[in-house]
Amino acid sequence: MTVDNGAVGDLAKEMAQARWRRRADFFRRLLSHRSFVIGLCLFGLIVFLAIFADLLAPFDPNKNDYRNILAPPSAAHWLGTDGFGRDILSRIVHGTRVSLRIGIVVVITTGVLGTFIGTFAGYVRWTDTFVMRIMDGLMAFPGVLLAIALAAALGPSEINAIIALTVTFTPRTARVVRASVLVVQRQPYVEAAIAAGAGHARIIFRYILANALSPLIVQLTFVFAVSILAEAILSFLGVGPPPPLPSLGNIIAEGRAYVQEASWISFFPGVAIACAVLGLNLMGDGLRDVIDPRLRNVREAG
Amino acid sequence: MAQVKGGDIIVAQGSNPPSLDAMVTSSQASRNINMNIYETLYGFSEDVKPIPILAETVEISDDGLTYRFPLRQGVKFHNGKEMTAVDVKASLDRYREVGATGNLLDPVASIDITGDYEVTLTMNEAAPTFLEAFSSPRAPAVIIPAEEAGAEAGKTKFTGTGPYKFVEFVPDSHVKLERFEDYSADTRHSGADGFGGKKTAYFDTVTYRIMPEGGARIAALEAGEVHVLEQIPVPAAKRLADDPNIETHQNMPWAFLTFIMNMNVPPTDNIKFREAVQVALNMEEISAIATEGLYNLDHGWQYPGSTYDAGDIGKEYYNQADIPRAKALLQEAGYGGEEFSILTDSNIPEHNKSAVVIAENLKEAGINVVINQVDWPTALQVRLQTEGWNGWTLMMGIEPYLGPIGLIATLTRDKPHFVVNDPELDALQARMVKGQTVEERQAIFKEIQARLYSFFGVVKVGDTGLMQATRANVKGFKPFRFPRMYDVWFEG
Structure with a gap:
């Protein structure tokens, strides 16, 4: 008995160690993945700006200064000023906040809704056709166009932009989740769990979702990037957060009238959007490469 | 400066004219075009005083109750017909009905034809400021042929007496006018004066291009694709001030x-x-x-x-x-x-x-x-x-x-x-x-x-x-309440 007990204890310890090793191995591989690291740096910079906006911004982003309208970049205003004499650097720093806030909220809402709808459709098979046809219907509209139409109908505000983007990106997330649920469901370990008499909740959370998570994470980095971009598009078209709140999109929109006279207004927030979106996409690529064993094998073989 | 006839001048503006039926709209986008097509009995001079345009003069009775407008004779509509008192009465009756500021005729009790070339307005009571109001270009009381005066708002054939006549309107694209060869200029003046005066059309055609995007309008002017911008942002005007191909004009x-x-x-x-x-x-x-x-x-x-x-x-x-x-x-x-x-x-x-x-x-x-x-x-x-x-x-x-x-x-x-x-x-x-x-x-x-x-x-x-800009080869352009396309010409 004591020997047996010791063997079981060793096994548990070994399993814990193996799990820990797998995790360490995962992060090691992630951090040695070059594009992931570049992406992390780019996106990290934007997150850093957003978190410390109040400390980093040299001016109040809404402080008008009519004596300094359209001033080019200088020692006082590193990235110049806009048509109101407001400091572009301060507006960009605060603008990243709005863009990231919208991005994060959209990731959470689409993540939760998409996972729920996708799992439901994949697990409760008789609802599949009905639910997924609704999703297909929503996906029939080009994504950004649907978001613009919704935001225009709901009126310009941050909440409405979030609603519009959530409605637009939820079907895409649901589809990814459903596909993985369908694959995972057929795995022997799920069948074993069913045979062992596990309840639906345990099967879904412990066996199916846990294993369907990887593609969802990759998908959500994509949703994050596209949300930031879509928010910029909505703001550019005047259906995003209303003035004077700075968001990366409406700073660019305000600079549109002065592209030839004061190109710095639109250029620098454009760079910020590019950093955020490129960073997220590179991170998404890295995650996919590291998570997906088939791709990893291909890469290692090559 | 030798004025030369000919050419197609292209004017860019931001929005479609809501209507080319001049009476029914007070929109600037319409006025910019319409005031080259139509004329009124009275209108404002350069220094904003009422002057006769299609009228010979006005005779106001001592009690201020009757306004007798003798008309200029030999004035032709774009359809070739001569303007008479019948057209004037029909136009003013229509203005009362569909005019965007038709209430300016509220003090008028009756509009009577008192001669082939004479119309008399009788007032309810003396209205000392009537002539100023009547001369307003906001939604101008233009004179159109009697046979079009029965048309609903916006449904006329856009026939006027002005130096340019209407050719076509393609919404979101352009409005085209051409020189009216039989235009009867008001020879009492030596040149254009405000909305009136002696107007001379030099261009063969005038094209109003509808270009909603401000940046595109400016780029088109710089490229020489358009000749006149009726409105240009101040920073752009400052930038273009040094461009030898462009002249900027300030309306202040x-x-x-x-x-x-x-x-x-x-x-x-x-x-x-x-x-x-x-x-x-x-x-x-x-x-x-x-x-x-x-x-x-x-x-x-x-x-x-x-x-x-x-x-x-x-x-x-x-x-x-x-x-x-x-x-x-x-x-x-x-x-x-x-x-x-x-x-x-x-x-x-x-x-x-x-x-x-x-x-x-x-x-x-x-x-x-x-x-x-x-x-x-x-x-x-x-x-x-x-x-x-x-x-x-x-x-x-x-x-x-x-x-x-x-x-x-x-x-x-x-x-x-x-x-x-x-x-x-x-x-x-x-x-x-x-x-x-x-x-x-x-x-x-x-x-x-x-x-x-x-x-x-x-x-x-x-x-x-308001800043406006023209290509440097556009001569004679003087900033005004609307871009006048008469007494303006291309340099030889």
Whole structure:
């Protein structure tokens, strides 16, 4: 008995160690993945700006200064000023906040809704056709166009932009989740769990979702990037957060009238959007490469 | 300078003309085109005095009750027919029905044909300011052929007597006019004078290209694809000032920048609150940002130096930027942080920029401001509602140009801008239109300006200018209330 007990204890310890090793191995591989690291740096910079906006911004982003309208970049205003004499650097720093806030909220809402709808459709098979046809219907509209139409109908505000983007990106997330649920469901370990008499909740959370998570994470980095971009598009078209709140999109929109006279207004927030979106996409690529064993094998073989 | 005939001049403008039936619209986009096609009996000269255009003159009876308009003879419509008293009566009858400002004929009891080339208007009572109102280009009382006068609004064939005639209108693309070869110029003048005078069309055709994107219009001008921009942002004008191929023109003053309050809803129904807004605002900051630097600080409700300029009345309330005083007034008003919603539009930069600066000024005074930015047509609908907005930013272009009566008309009688009528202002307006002499009317206008600065329904922010630009080979162009395409030609 004591020997047996010791063997079981060793096994548990070994399993814990193996799990820990797998995790360490995962992060090691992630951090040695070059594009992931570049992406992390780019996106990290934007997150850093957003978190410390109040400390980093040299001016109040809404402080008008009519004596300094359209001033080019200088020692006082590193990235110049806009048509109101407001400091572009301060507006960009605060603008990243709005863009990231919208991005994060959209990731959470689409993540939760998409996972729920996708799992439901994949697990409760008789609802599949009905639910997924609704999703297909929503996906029939080009994504950004649907978001613009919704935001225009709901009126310009941050909440409405979030609603519009959530409605637009939820079907895409649901589809990814459903596909993985369908694959995972057929795995022997799920069948074993069913045979062992596990309840639906345990099967879904412990066996199916846990294993369907990887593609969802990759998908959500994509949703994050596209949300930031879509928010910029909505703001550019005047259906995003209303003035004077700075968001990366409406700073660019305000600079549109002065592209030839004061190109710095639109250029620098454009760079910020590019950093955020490129960073997220590179991170998404890295995650996919590291998570997906088939791709990893291909890469290692090559 | 030798004037040469020929060529197709291309004018770029931002929006479609709502109508080419000149009577029915007061839109600038229409007026820019229509005033080259149509003419009126009377119109404003360069220095804004009524002068005869299609009329020979006017004979006003001593009691001020009859206006006899002998007509110029031999004036041809674009359809080749000669203009007679029948056409004039038919046009004025139609104007009363469908004219956008048809109420300017309200004092007229009857319109009678008193000769082949003579029309007589009989008044209900003496209306000393009638001729100014009748000359207004806002929605001009143009003369069209009698056979088109039965048409519904917007359904005429766009036939006029002007130096250019209508060819085609393709919405969202262009409007095309061509020179009217049988145009009967008014030989009493030596050249164009305001909306009248001796007009000579030199271009074979005039094309108005509809280009909504401002940047595209400027790029097209720089590339030589268009010849005239009726409006150009100040920074672009500054940049193009050094370009030898382009000439910029300054129209100053062009408009009033105003901030109108809704006196029907809290907190703007409270006079102390409105006074707080008036003293809190920094007019210099608002004007400089909204106009990109082309402005005059001016508290007056008529342009400085014009006939009805009321002097320093109200100046003590203007450009105060006095936050402590505003806070004290807010306290007196019992202001408890109610929402103050500023209505503005995304189409006219002066409107939305001034809204942003006004909002910042008022936030500083402790007012809970939100900006409701919608598109221009929506803004025009919302502001007609009696609720749902507190402040509205508006540039008044043509009204101050028309003089005190045109201006006060928007603030009195039916649907004044600030929603609720001010009885005292209405009474002053009624006296104003009946004032017998200029001196009498000047005195009444002083009372009007004093009244405007005592109930604060509308804030005068400043006078704004307008920049226009032409290609350097366009000669003879003089900035005016609309881009005149006559007495302008291409350099040889």
